[in-house]
Amino acid sequence: MSDTCPAWVVPVMRAGYLSRAVVYTVVGGLALVAAVEGQEAEGTTDALADLQAHWWGTPLLWLIALGLWAYMVWRLVDAALDLEDYGRDLKGVVARAGLIVTGVIHGAIGVSVAGLALRGGDGEGGGTQSMTAQLMAMPLGPWLVGAVGLVTIGAGVYYGYKGISEKYKEHIRVTATAERLDPVLKFGCIAQGVVIAVIGVLICYAALTADPQAAGGVGEALGQIRAAPFGRVMLGVVAVGLVAFAVENAVEAFYRVIPRCDGPDVMTLARQARQKAERGLQAAG
Incomplete structure (x- = not known):
């Protein structure tokens, strides 16, 4: 273990990704x-609230909340210590800033989940609409909301790009399980990108209409997909994709490589792919 990587980082990171895997499995x-029964899909908070119908629901909600806070801590420490070698140039600074933002967002979701465990709670869309309304009330509020929407769309595009370009392979250790699940990981990242991009579009629409009620979270995004032509089929495809994204998070929990902790020589899926490509070129030459 490197001196620049605290020993507790790895288990905290694994707990965070496992918690995300549970959340996306439920949603x-x-x-x-x-999609199968022709009903409306639920957002993150509403879906997790359904767990309270079971005797084990509240303890699981607390575990999820703790896991999401662990994910926040992991992202903040990762950004502060640059554990994944993003660097100090502009690209690295932007990447590390993104880690902070995603960490804080997941910490806030953890607070909502803890609220469910304590006393039940309102749907996720209400939280998104409340945040949008608060921003809208500020000076230049619609512009701020629009900026948030554009950033959210950008995050969705990035997830889609991450899946299509297979950038997720950069941090996954080569194992038989990871190799078998590779198509699932790719599909999951793309599906997550679609959902996040739709959320961003809803936020931008709220900015254009000055109507916070037009914004929404995962539940509203899935509702928009359901309302599109062939929406029931599309919702089913996206739903399978979200389960695939849960698998991606589980794989990251078990097999994610942290360069400053594991060293630079660990064989990742990306490195293996590059080596195979190089050998192919050499053989062709």
């Missing part, structure tokens, strides 16, 4: 049921 699974 994607219920969305798939909704």
Whole structure:
């Protein structure tokens, strides 16, 4: 273990990704049921609230909340210590700033989940609409909301690009399981990108209409997909994709490589792919 990588970082990171895997399993699974039965899909908070119907629901909600806070801590420490070698140039600074933003967002979701465990809670869309309304009330509020929407769309595009370009392979250790699940990981990143981009579009629409009620989270995004032509089929595909993204998070929990902790010589899926390509070129030459 490197001196620049605290020993507790790895287990905290793994807990964070496992928690995200549980969240997307629940949201994607219920969305798939909704697609099959022709019902409306639920957002993150509403889907997790359904767990309270079971005796084990509240303890699981607390574990999810703790896991999401662990993910926040992991992202903040990763950004502060540059554990994944993003660097100090402009590209690296932007990447590390993104880590901070995603960490804070997941910490806030953890607070919502803890609220569910304590006393139940309102749907996720209400939280998004409340945040949008608060921004809208500020000076230049619609512009601020629009900027948030554009950033959110950008995040969705990045997730899609991450899946299509297979950038996720950069941090996944080569194992038989990771190799077998590779197509699932790719599909999951793309599906997550679609959902996030739709959320961004809804936020931008709220900015254009000055109507905070037009904004929404995962539930509203899935609702828009459901309302599109062939929406039930599209919702089913996206729901399967969200479950695939849960698998991607589980794989990251077990097999993610942290360069400053694991060293620079660990064989990742990306490095293996590059080596195979190089050998192919050499053989062709």
